[in-house]
Amino acid sequence: MLLSVLSGFILAASLPLIGKYLKEKWAILFSLLPLSLFIYFLSFQPDISDDKNLLFSYNWVPSIGVDFNFHLDGLSLLFTLLITGIGSLVFIYTAAYLKGHPYLDRFYGYLAMFMSSMLGLVLSDNIITLFIFWELTSISSFFLIGFNNDSEASRKSSLLALGVTGFGGLFLLAGMVVLGYVGGSYSILELMNATDLIQSHPLFVSILVLVFIGAFTKSAQFPFHFWLPGAMKAPTPVSTYLHSATMVKAGIYLLARFTPVLGAHEYWNSTLIIVGCITMVYAGIHAIFRLDLKGILAYSTISALGILVFLIGLGTDDALLAAAVFILVHALYKATLFLVTGIIDHETGTRDVSKLSGLNKVMLPVGIAAGLAALSNAGIPPSFGFVGKDLIYEATLHIGDWAYLLTGAAVITNICLLFAGFLAGFKPFLGKLPVTYENVHLPSPLLYVPPLILASLGILFGILPLLVDDSLIKPVVAAMLNTSSDFFHLQLWHGWSTVLLLSSITIGGGVGLYFILNPSEGLLTKATRFEPISPLSITGKITGLFHGISQGYTSVIQNGYLRYYVITILVFLSFLLGYKIFQGIDLYLNVATLSEITIYEVIVLGIMAVSIVYTVFTKSRLVAVASMGVIGYCICLVFLFYSAPDLAMTQFSIDTLTVILFVLVLYNLPKYLKLSDTGSRVRDGLLALIFGGLISLLTLEVLNEPLEREISAYYAETAYKLAKGKNVVNVILVDFRGSDTMVEIIVLAIAAIGVFSLLKLRLKSIEKE
Amino acid sequence: MELLLVVIIGLLYAAGIYMMLRRSLLKLIIGLILLGNGANMLIFLLGRIVKGKPPIIDASESILSGIYADPVPQALILTAIVISFGLQSFAIILIKRAYKVVKTDDLDEMNATDEDL
Amino acid sequence: MKTIIFKTASSYLLPLLLLFAIFILLRGHYLPGGGFVGGLIAAIAFVLHSFANGIERTRGIIKFHPGFLMPIGLSIALCSGLAPLLVGSPFMTGLWYHNPIPVIGMIGTALIFDIGVFLVVIGVVLTIIFTISETI
Secondary structure (H helix, E strand, C coil): CHHHHHHHHHHHHHHHHHHHHHHHHCHHHHHHHHHHHHHHHHCCHHHHHCCCCEEEEEEEEHHHCEEEEEEECHHHHHHHHHHHHHHHHHHHHHHHHCCCCCCHHHHHHHHHHHHHHHHHHHHECEHHHHHHHHHHHHHHHHHHHCCCCCCHHHHHHHHHHHHHHHHHHHHHHHHHHHHHHHHCCCEHHHHHCCHHHHHCCCCHHHHHHHHHHHHHHHCCCCCCCCHHHHHCCCCHHHHHHHHHHCHHHHHHHHHHHHHHHHCCCHHHHHHHHHHHHHHHHHHHHHHHCCCEHHHHHHHHHHHHHHHHHHHHHHCCHHHHHHHHHHHHHHHHHHHHHHHHHHHHHHHHCCCECCCCCCHHHCCHHHHHHHHHHHHHHHCCCCCHHHHHHHHHHHHHHCCCCCHHHHHHHHHHHHHHHHHHHHHHHCCCCCCCCCHHHCCCCCCCHHHHHHHHHHHHHHHHHHHCCHHHHHHHHHHHHHHHHCCCCCCCCCCCCCCCCHHHHHHHHHHHHHHHHHHHCCCCHHHHHHHHCCHHHCHHHHHHHHHHHHHHHHHHHHHHHCCCCHHHHHHHHHHHHHHHHHHHHHHCCCCCCCHHHCCCCCHHHHHHHHHHHHHHHHHHHCCCHHHHHHHHHHHHHHHHHHHHHCCCHHHHHHHHHHHHHHHHHHHHHHCCCCCCCCCCCHHHHHHHHHHHHHHHHHHHHHHHHHHHCCCCCHHHHHHHHHHHHHHCCCEHHHHHHHHHCHHHHHHHHHHHHHHHHHHHHHHHCCCHHHHHC | CHHHHHHHHHHHHHHHHHHHCCCEHHHHHHHHHHHHHHHHHHHHHHCCCCCCCCCECCCCCCCCCCCCCCHHHHHHHHHHHHHHHHHHHHHHHHHHHHHHHHCCCEHHHHCCCHHHC | CCCHHHHHHHHHHHHHHHHHHHHHHHHCCCCCCCHHHHHHHHHHHHHHHHHHHCHHHHHHHHCCCHHHHHHHHHHHHHHHHHHHHHCCCCCCCCCEEEEEECCCEEEEHHHHHHHHHHHHHHHHHHHHHHHHHHHC
């Protein structure tokens, strides 16, 4: 089990080795991975329909309760089959769609990574691992959406998608942590038993909000829906796989998975119903006005996701059943339509629905697949979509108070969806073939067989609902309700009823709309008039604002002038020091402890003071260097006065060498120019004097404090006994702190090598000028 | 005597900082050296100054006893002095090199990023 | 600077100063001195010689690039640190040969370490100064 989940990552990691050989001719072999996984997961189906709970545990970080616990139930099984099944078809399709692409192997790597992340997501029982896989899907989808990384739009939309889903992911993490804290466990199975505890906890509302934001961003619910149409910049296999069948359903999966834990609560239901309703109607209406086939499909996908959220929000048995069926229905027809769109785009070079027509004459099998999908989408009998749509109406009609309003919303949405489906499924294929497309030819079977399979399944399941109801759908509902029940059977024909009437209204309305409304530029312009207040542009503005602010303060703080950094630090330090010194500490000096002043010391210090002034104010480089040398020798004398012969010797030699160094380089150095004006010099001078004065005060303060001499005493006592040396300073350097000295000489060597290479190695390009 | 040293240390710090705030690169390095000297003196003074008793054990004894100059700050400063030589020489060569390439000593004119060169 | 007196003096000064540097190095454990100061003095001796006679002559005396002193010194220092590991003591433990040797005094790893420091310092200073005066 662990291997099956991680296999995609393993494949992706091994690509640098094997990818080269496969991508030319054997790309199709990549599809063996999803195919074998599909078969593997299908083999669990008998266990699942027998209501068995399959749990596979692997330790990962047991100390903080994070483990690889994979739990396979009806819901997971449906998703794993969708992921691997549609995955296989997409893998096959890609082999032809991106044939000869230089980075085909990379593409497969991303796809495999994504597939594994998705599998991990739907199988995890531990909510922390669930979150990790959740984020991995965001990351791998970022690579997939931005696959055409030389196009700016592509990069932008992948960043947007990553931004929105990543943003939601953070909320999800917070939600998961709070949930784990409240429920006392990170295992979903155990959380299910703690429902009452969780729902009565004061933090319940925050858990709901956090989980909702996570789910809504991932599943493109209003107002976070805007990243999905942009994500259609990705190659079509990606749109098919991620944005219709799997990734966007991750949010739905999350909601469905937590229905037994968080569901059946007033807030849960009402929030989901409202958000789902707004999304499905809003996106449905948007879909009508699009011209780009992928745009139409994107909005109709958002709308369908809205329906799913809405159904989960209703939360009745009927509604959950409808949701389970609709997940499958939607995955089948939407993936087909996406694949077909990809073929059209591939062969004709356009996705503009107003320009396409009559393609049936050149690519009949594609047209058949598209037509079947559109039928299922429209919910026309005998398609599986009809079954799904009936269940939706069934659910909304029996909801109680708001039944009419909600049913109305569902009808409107379905009319829009039907229209969108017809636009994508029928419009390009019917009618007269434009001259420009006459020499378009039927593509490779690798391209049109996958959509054909999916579309046929959509019809087959409609005619024979028996195939899926007991085996697939029932365990899903059971998982969502956390009970095993068998109260239903899927049927194509329910007899004459209100539901049938609603279905007929939907079909009639949609078909009517199809004949009345002709997609054109004008309509699109009208629809985009409201763009400035759409969530997308608002997000854009907020992001722009962030950019502006950060740019503003960066240019203030990081202004690129070294001395302003120094000034900032110094002013701050001076304030801090000054405040501290003048606040609590009273200044006094115990004169008795000071050593006496002798005349030659005064002379030395006097010379030093004069040299300092000279160094600062001289106009000649040579004088500056010379007075610096004098300062050094004076310091050397101070060391000598106060019992530090080693220091004096070292200071003397180093000072000599420094002066030699300066003299050697001096005439190759710039003139000693006066660059700044008087004002800034006065300012800097004041600042310097203040800081210097503060340092003096601080030193005085410290001198008043008693000195801790423990370390020195230790060295003084043990220098000879342990290290057999009598010069304690030297013993410290070469023995007690030998490692430090070792590092120090390494640093010295590095400095010397730096000097050597700076001078000897030619900076080629610059040297030539 | 400590008082005078305190004043000198303040003076070294002030001079170092003033030089560091100049636009000329050479002055920047001189400022750095002055500041380093100031810091050395500061550490030395804070270890308390003692006259005529270096931290060297007498030939006849095996431990340091009585009043003696603190060996720890001395060891620290010794290291600092030697390292500062490495730093100074590297910095000097760096300005020389930079001056050759950019033909300016003015820090404000060195603000350009690599692309503008 | 290349006066006759300076030239003549420097060729006598070089061995004397080097001897003095070694003296400072060896006595470092008991009296003021040590690897750092010794190394600096030796380096100054060479620099002085090169000022008087030109770098080529000084180079001729050293025979190899002073940069090589750095890795040699570093390895000596490292070996002296590693040596105690052979007898089972921790890194950088001082080991001593117990009988004092005339002139040098006690021999121990600390002294060898100091010799390493001495060589590195000479290498560093000479590399820097020679490179600068050659390229300018």
